[in-house]
Amino acid sequence: MSTHFYGEGNIGSIPESREFPNGNDEPNRLLRLNVYFDNPVPKKDGTFEDRGGFWAPVELWHRDVEHWATLYQKGMRVMVEGRTVRDEWEDAEENERVTFKIEARRIGILPFRVEAVKLSAKPSNAETQPEGE
Template identity: 70%
Template structure:
């Protein structure tokens, strides 16, 4: 079961990149982010976080290895995707449940960003325009 998810939060640790074999085909690639989705409420002294939560965010894409090098701890991101229930057992064989986000897109928000550098490699649309 899954449900649409849209939220803003901070990456809490370095991204984790993994590859999974797919027979003779190109491997499946995953970048996993641990994101804290906060709920900032305005107060007299600024903001107070009420009701935030941590969630693993998974991005399955052929460019996941490249994206793992772009995302950084403490970045502010906007995540859109599906929230999925993940049932598992811990080391003591007790049943556990985690809700993860299977992201369709993860946008980097401009907070705490010092510099943006664009690739000199043309995108698909640019190379078609030149022809």
């Protein structure tokens, strides 16, 4: 069972990246974030109250996750788009457990508490031109 998910939240722990062998092909790479998706409701005094927030594991499979694991940081505000997936498993005592996780398609960094942004060099025309042109 899955459903489309779109939410904004804060990364709650240091991101972790893992690599899984894939035979002779390039390995599959996973970035895992633990994100708190809050529900800020404005109060009369101009402040906000969190009503109904929740923690969710966010997983992103991509070849560049090693780089992204250093880019994303604990406390960073992110926008996550993907799908929720029900994950059933057994714990060490063989009790059935159910967890909902988010399989992300996109994770965007929001500018809250970001001090600086550094862009990589723009590729040259030779690198962006299709072959034969």
